[in-house]
Amino acid sequence: MIGNIDMSLVDWSRAQFALTAVYHWLFVPLTLGLSFMLAIMETIYVKTGREEWKRITRFWMTLFGINFAIGIATGIILEFEFGTNWSNYSWFVGDIFGAPLAIEGILAFFLESTFVAVMFFGWNKVNKKFHLVSTWLVAVGANLSALWILVANAWMQHPVGMIFNPDTARNEMVNFWAVLFNQVAVDKFLHTISSGFLLASMFVLGISAWYLIRKREEQMAKKSILVAGVFGLLSSLMVAYTGDESARTVSKVQPVKFASMEALYEGKNNAGLIAFGVLKDTDKKIGEKKVKEFAFKIQIPGLLSVLTGGDRDAYVPGLKDHISGNEKLGIVSTAEKMQRGKYAREILTSYIKSRLNNDSAQISAIKGVFRDNDFQNKYFRYFGYASIEKPEDVIPNVTTSFYSFHLMVVLGFLFIMIFSVALYLLFKGTISDNRWFLWIALLSIPLPYIAGELGWLLTEIGRQPWIIQDMMTVSKAVSQISTGSVITTFILFAVLFTGLLISEVSIMIKQIKTGPKH
Amino acid sequence: MISQLFLQHYWWIIVSILASLLVFLMFVQGGQSMIYSLPENSTQKTMIVNTMGRKWEFTFTTLVTFGGAFFASFPLFYATSFGGAYWVWIAILFSFTIQAIAYEFRSKPNNVLGQKTFDFFLFLNGSLGPFLIGVAVATFFTGAMFTLDQMNQVHWATHWYGLEALLNMRNLSLGFAVLFLARINGVLYIINTLDEEDLVKRSVKALITNSIPFLIFFLFFVICLLFSKGFAADPMTGTITIEKFKYIHNLIQMPVVLILFLLGVISVLYGIGITILRKSLSGIWFSGAGTVLTVFSLFLIAGFNETSFYPSLFDLQSSLTIRNASSSLFTLKTMMYVSFIIPLVIAYIWYAWKAINNNKITEAEMNSEEHKY
Numbered sequence: 001m002i003g004n005i006d007m008s009l010v011d012w013s014r015a016q017f018a019l020t021a022v023y024h025w026l027f028v029p030l031t032l033g034l035s036f037m038l039a040i041m042e043t044i045y046v047k048t049g050r051e052e053w054k055r056i057t058r059f060w061m062t063l064f065g066i067n068f069a070i071g072i073a074t075g076i077i078l079e080f081e082f083g084t085n086w087s088n089y090s091w092f093v094g095d096i097f098g099a100p101l102a103i104e105g106i107l108a109f110f111l112e113s114t115f116v117a118v119m120f121f122g123w124n125k126v127n128k129k130f131h132l133v134s135t136w137l138v139a140v141g142a143n144l145s146a147l148w149i150l151v152a153n154a155w156m157q158h159p160v161g162m163i164f165n166p167d168t169a170r171n172e173m174v175n176f177w178a179v180l181f182n183q184v185a186v187d188k189f190l191h192t193i194s195s196g197f198l199l200a201s202m203f204v205l206g207i208s209a210w211y212l213i214r215k216r217e218e219q220m221a222k223k224s225i226l227v228a229g230v231f232g233l234l235s236s237l238m239v240a241y242t243g244d245e246s247a248r249t250v251s252k253v254q255p256v257k258f259a260s261m262e263a264l265y266e267g268k269n270n271a272g273l274i275a276f277g278v279l280k281d282t283d284k285k286i287g288e289k290k291v292k293e294f295a296f297k298i299q300i301p302g303l304l305s306v307l308t309g310g311d312r313d314a315y316v317p318g319l320k321d322h323i324s325g326n327e328k329l330g331i332v333s334t335a336e337k338m339q340r341g342k343y344a345r346e347i348l349t350s351y352i353k354s355r356l357n358n359d360s361a362q363i364s365a366i367k368g369v370f371r372d373n374d375f376q377n378k379y380f381r382y383f384g385y386a387s388i389e390k391p392e393d394v395i396p397n398v399t400t401s402f403y404s405f406h407l408m409v410v411l412g413f414l415f416i417m418i419f420s421v422a423l424y425l426l427f428k429g430t431i432s433d434n435r436w437f438l439w440i441a442l443l444s445i446p447l448p449y450i451a452g453e454l455g456w457l458l459t460e461i462g463r464q465p466w467i468i469q470d471m472m473t474v475s476k477a478v479s480q481i482s483t484g485s486v487i488t489t490f491i492l493f494a495v496l497f498t499g500l501l502i503s504e505v506s507i508m509i510k511q512i513k514t515g516p517k518h
Numbered sequence: 519m520i521s522q523l524f525l526q527h528y529w530w531i532i533v534s535i536l537a538s539l540l541v542f543l544m545f546v547q548g549g550q551s552m553i554y555s556l557p558e559n560s561t562q563k564t565m566i567v568n569t570m571g572r573k574w575e576f577t578f579t580t581l582v583t584f585g586g587a588f589f590a591s592f593p594l595f596y597a598t599s600f601g602g603a604y605w606v607w608i609a610i611l612f613s614f615t616i617q618a619i620a621y622e623f624r625s626k627p628n629n630v631l632g633q634k635t636f637d638f639f640l641f642l643n644g645s646l647g648p649f650l651i652g653v654a655v656a657t658f659f660t661g662a663m664f665t666l667d668q669m670n671q672v673h674w675a676t677h678w679y680g681l682e683a684l685l686n687m688r689n690l691s692l693g694f695a696v697l698f699l700a701r702i703n704g705v706l707y708i709i710n711t712l713d714e715e716d717l718v719k720r721s722v723k724a725l726i727t728n729s730i731p732f733l734i735f736f737l738f739f740v741i742c743l744l745f746s747k748g749f750a751a752d753p754m755t756g757t758i759t760i761e762k763f764k765y766i767h768n769l770i771q772m773p774v775v776l777i778l779f780l781l782g783v784i785s786v787l788y789g790i791g792i793t794i795l796r797k798s799l800s801g802i803w804f805s806g807a808g809t810v811l812t813v814f815s816l817f818l819i820a821g822f823n824e825t826s827f828y829p830s831l832f833d834l835q836s837s838l839t840i841r842n843a844s845s846s847l848f849t850l851k852t853m854m855y856v857s858f859i860i861p862l863v864i865a866y867i868w869y870a871w872k873a874i875n876n877n878k879i880t881e882a883e884m885n886s887e888e889h890k891y
Contacts, residue, residue, distance in 0.1 A: 065622055072575075073618035076582055077611050080600060083589065084608060087601020088671045094593025095845045102590035103856050105583030110863045113575035114870045121572055126873045134870070165846070169669045170593075172846040352668045479601035480673055489608050496612070500619055503630040510628035 010475045012486040013085040018460070019490065020077050022453060023497040027071035027504075029452055032146055032193055033200025033235070034064045035139035038119075039132075040227055046132050056220050058123075059516035060204065065120060066507050070500055077493070085486065089467055089477035096162050096173040097152050104148035112141030146196070147189050154185035156468050157459070158253040164380060166351045166370050171471070183249050191242035194235050195455065198415055199448035201232025202441075205422055207512055209441035212432050217515055225426055233419035240412055244307070250462075251308045251316075254469060257462035259319045260398045261405040262304065265291055267318035267326070272299035273307065274406065279399055286323055287392030292399060319398075323391050334391035337470075340378060341385030347375075348383075384471040396464040404454040404461070411451040418444055525850035526840045527822065529591035532857055534817035536584040537655070538810040541696060543577040544651070545802070546570045548704025550617070550644025551697070553637060556705070556724055562717045564625075564884055564891075567640065569711050570704070571621040571891040572874060576867070578618060590853050594843035595828055598672045602664045603654070603680025610650045617643035621891045644704075645697065652696030656689040658820040659743055659765070661829035666836040675832040688746075691739040698732035699786070699809060706793060706802035713878035722794060725801075729790050744769075749826035751839045758826050758837045768819040775818045782811030 038061055045053035079101060083090050090097070118126060118134035126134070155161075161178030162171045173179060205228040208221035251258040263279060264271065265286070277297035284291040302312035309316065317331060325333025332340075347369055354362035369375050388394060422441060425431035431438070463469065467477040549570040557563040589596040600607050616639035623629045624636035663675040663682060676682050683689045705721040705728065712718065748764020751757070761767070769776040785808025793801035821827035821840050828838035844850060884890065 066626065069618045069622040072578065073615040076578070076585075076614060076618075079582060080585055080607060080611050083585075083596045083600025084604050084611075085601075087597040088669075090589065090601065091594055091597035091670050091672075094589055094596060095849045098586065098590035098593050098596065098845065099849055099853055099856075102583070102586035102853060105579065105586040106856060106859060106863065109579040109582055110867065113579040114867050116575060117572055117874055118870050121874055125876060130873070168846075173849045173852070176848075176852045356668075479604070480671070481601070481604045481679055482677060485604055485679055492612065496615065499631060503619075503623055506628045506630045507623060507626040511626070514627075 007475065009481070009483045009486060010478050012483055012490055013478050014474065016486055016490045016493065017078075017081055017085060019494055019497065020074055020081060021456065021460075023501065024071065024074035024078055025452055025456055026449060026501065027067050027074065028146070029196035029199040029448070030067045030203055031064070031071050031142050032196030033198065033231075034060060034067070034203065035135075035142045036197065037200055037204060037227055037231055038064060039136045039139045040231065041224075042132050042135050046128050052219065053223070055516050056223055059220065060224070061119070062511055063207075063508060066504060066511065068116065070504055073500070074497065085479050085481075086467070086477045087479040089472065091170055092472055092477070093155075093159075093162075093171050093468060095170055096155060096159075096179060099173065099176070100148040100152040100155075100179070104145050108141050108145035108148060110141075111137055112145060115141065143193050146193055150189045150192055151180055151182070151185045153459075154182050154188045155179055156466075157188075157463060158182055158184040158249075159468050159471055163376075164370070164383070166348060166367070167355075169348075169352075184246075184253060187242060187246040187249050191239065191246050191455075194238040194242055195448070195452055197235035198232055198239050199452060201228040201235055201419065202415065202444055202448045204228035205232060205419070206442045206445035209438040210512070211515070213435060213438045213442065215432075218432065220516060222426065222431070225422055225431065229419055229423040229426060233416070233423060236412065236415040236419055240416065243409070243412060248308060254463065255317060256319065256322050256394055257396060257401065258308075259317065259322065260396050260401040260462055261458060262316075263292055263294070263398050263402040264304075264316060264318040265320055267316055267321040269305060269313050269315050270302045271304040271308075271314075271316040272301045273303035274299050276410075277402070277406065279402060286320060286395065287390050289392040289395055292402075319395055323395070334385070334388070334394050337382040337385040338388050338391065341382040341388070344375075344379040344383045345386040347379075382470060384466060384468070384473055384476075387473045387476050388465070393465055396462050401458055401462045404458040408451045408454040408458065411447055411454075414444075415448065415451075520851060520854075522844070522847040522850065523841070525847065525854060526591075526844045528854060529587070529844065529850055530817070530821045530827075530840050532860075533584065533587050533591060534814050534821070535810075536580060536587055537817055538813035540577065540580045540584055540651070541648075541699070541813045542703065542806045542809045543573070543580055544648045544696070544700040545703030545707045545806070546574050546577045547617075547644040547647045548697075548700030548702065549708060550640040550704075551648075551701055552704060552724060553641055553644070556708075556717070556720055558716065558720065561881055561884065562714065563637075565712055565714060565717065565879060565881065566708060567621070567624070567637075568884060568891050569708060569879055574617065574621055578614060581614060587853075591845055591850060592838075592840065592843045593845060594666075594670060595838050597670075598664055598666065598838060598843075599654075599657075599662070599828060602672045602674040603657070603662060603683065604674075605678070606650060606654050606680035606683060610647065610654065613643040613646040613650070617647070625891055644700075648700040649693040649697040652693035653683050653689045655696075655816075656686070656692035656739070657683050658817075658827050659746070659748075660686050660688050661749070661831040661837075663832045664830050664836060665833035666830075688739060688742045691735045691742070695732060695735035695739055698728050698735065701728040702732055702786075702790060703802060703805055703809060706789060706805050709793060710799050710802045711875060711879055713880045722797075725790060725793055749829035749834075749837055751824045751826050751837070751841070753824050753841075756839070756842055758829070758834045758839075760834075764825065765819050768823045768825060771823055772818065775815045775822070778811050778818075779815035782808045782813075782815060784808070785811060 038057055041053060041057040045057055115134040115137040119138050122131050160182050161173055161175035163174050165172045204224050208224040211217045211221040262274060275298045278295045279292040280295040282291050282293045304316050305312050305314040317326060317329060321331050323334050325331050347366060351366040421437060425434055425437060465473045467474045549566055553563055553566055557566055620636040620639035624633050665673050705725045708721045709718050744766050747760050747762055750759050750761040750764055786805050789801040789805030789808060792798040826837035826839050830836040
């Protein structure tokens with residue numbers, strides 16, 4: 001871990017993981033949301049006994065099936081890539097990170113995979129109620145699996161519930177509940193699954209709109225819009241609420257990411273919330289990194305201070321505060337953190353040497369240091385900073401963070417409007433006549449996908465250079481394999497995933513054009 | 519007071535159970551590997567694909583859970599093997615990725631790549647998946663080329679990153695044994711679930727032709743294993759030494775494992791025998807149970823009785839044991855509580871499996887089924 005790292009290996013390993021994650025997230029949200037919508041539709045069928053609801057359920061189930069398998073396929077690669085491409089990371093935090101992945105398999109995947117077979121093939125083999133329960137369990141299983149993987153991801157953003165063990169040179173879990181109920185995990189889970197619900201709702205709304213445009217399957221389309229409209233509106237409101245909560249948490253636990261996503265270089269009181277802005281390069285620098293400025297912005301005065309600090313006068317720290325430090329606010333400078341991190345690393349190196357030399361007195365003395373809370377809180381918590389070369393390296397890509405965040409927020413508000421209008425027109429009975437809206441609904445299908453990817457872009461780019469916030473940089477986490485191997489597998493997976501995506505979209509379009517079976 | 523050593527053994531048992539279930543459930547892959555040779559016409563092919571296709575998620579999920587459980591309980595193995603034997607694991611992953619979508623896409627109109635491509639994906643996964651998993655598991659006995667530094671981080675000693683395992687005859691023999699076992703279980707499952715006389719007859723013939731190579735490869739592996747040197751760990755110091763006949767010693771010193779192993783092998787042979795000789799339809803249950811017992815006992819002799827379950831051929835003292843590769847006491851204990859739910863999981867899988875398999879799959883069902891692969 002202390003040795004030199006080939007940066008091109010790190011970059012390709014990141015590219016491969018990002019590729020897999022981006023493709024995975026193209027398929028999973030639809031599974032998360034559509035599974036619940038299927039359960040709702042089938043519940044209406046079982047309650048009312050009306051065959052048309054069964055037909056509607058089975059139609060959307062066909063599309064669900066096409067999407068389901070590819071989500072699973074990309075998911076397995078993600079899980080194993082932690083080992084294949086990030087083996088140093090896997091050891092350093094496997095004691096904590098592995099548990100949620102194992103629980104995901106035991107509690108969630110089996111639930112999902114067992115009952116998805118009943119859901120697809122059980123229509124004529126099991127009774128109505130058992131089938132309905134199976135459909136609900138698929139939805140619960142899919143969303144439970146999201147819970148555990150998001151708990152794992154949240155821990156990378158905000159590591160809690162562990163202690164470093166110098167004997168094993170790794171972090172070890174000491175509080176499972178702290179890991180599970182990590183504030184970042186709670187926010188992330190609620191925000192992510194509700195974004196999946198939203199996406200699925202837009203998918204159903206958009207396709208139903210297409211049927212109305214083509215004057216086909218009008219009854220099915222209107223009933224689907226009813227479910228999608230209600231589910232989508234509730235989901236989009238939940239997305240907005242949980243997004244706000246999530247941003248507040250980020251401001252506390254990942255303040256550098258927060259300042260980057262607001263492009264806030266200078267901290268200030270009465271800080272405004274940027275509603276819209278365009279960034280431009282300047283000649284100013286923090287260290288060797290160029291500072292961005294707004295070429296144009298629309299902001300709501302004071303709102304950022306209110307949202308993060310509770311009142312307009314609250315001071316919101318900027319990137320410069322985090323790099324140079326702010327004594328008044330108790331913010332330690334990055335240079336100081338780097339010093340402390342290096343000291344912690346020296347202590348660890350001494351410990352390893354003492355063990356090799358069987359120097360029991362020294363071993364005992366250093367163990368005492370590791371048990372000391374002061375050492376843990378003031379020094380070892382900055383262990384990862386020992387790998388940082390320049391203070392400004394802890395600033396993530398501001399342009400990407402800023403635009404991905406703000407575009408996602410704008411889209412989030414657009415979704416609330418679209419679902420509201422859909423429900424209004426549906427209840428008014430004029431939705432079929434408003435072709436302009438039907439086209440908007442149809443063309444909006446890709447937007448939640450874009451919003452979801454932007455969200456993950458912000459989450460992961462905004463966390464850089466860390467793989468585990470403040471504890472381990474991405475470059476130290478990578479597996480020591482040849483760059484050529486990773487490049488080869490990157491190309492292999494890129495071709496495979498792209499081919500599968502094209503196939504899926506093509507099959508999906510054909511099934512939609514064919515429509516439900518009569 | 520539960521000790522860490524107890525939990526290390528407990529979790530090795532859980533991982534072993536998952537591994538043995540995975541090998542049994544690879545009857546799905548075994549069936550896939552025969553989609554070109556077993557059916558006589560396209561209807562029979564559709565029936566085979568749909569029979570296997572209704573169970574592919576179980577195999578897939580078991581593989582994922584096996585990986586997750588290994589990560590949680592023995593993270594040093596996860597980091598070492600996956601991070602070093604890169605190409606073996608990537609090839610396994612690749613083969614399972616193309617399987618998942620092949621079922622869902624193969625018969626759908628406008629699937630771009632064409633049904634033949636997706637059928638080839640099924641064949642590739644069916645052949646490559648069990649073989650490579652067999653090779654990977656064989657390295658638990660034959661070792662791998664790695665070293666761990668002071669921070670327990672892996673450095674692979676060859677530029678083949680795992681592919682060198684394919685040059686070892688013992689690894690290859692277990693790979694082929696697992697492949698042919700999967701094919702045996704595949705045909706036994708087809709015999710059990712399909713209502714198609716001609717296909718059942720062809721399956722019995724295929725059972726014979728697959729049983730012979732299975733026995734050859736399996737016996738070769740077992741004989742080599744029993745007479746080979748093993749990697750023993752000193753429980754006090756953790757020092758790894760080479761021990762002659764280590765795995766025979768393990769079987770003698772753990773008679774229960776020996777009995778499980780023999781029962782497993784006999785049960786597999788019995789399942790094959792009653793199908794060929796008595797035209798029984800229940801061979802899969804005997805062969806399946808036998809597969810689980812055999813693989814389970816092999817895993818136990820790999821990891822129990824102070825044995826290194828992932829020996830390093832490059833740096834003997836970097837070898838992994840269940841003691842030095844495990845998670846902390848706290849994590850193992852937490853995960854143990856989670857594992858208590860496993861009987862419930864097995865119960866609902868059994869219930870749902872029975873509900874779907876109540877009636878045999880017929881040609882008529884293939885023609886009427888809306889969700890057809």
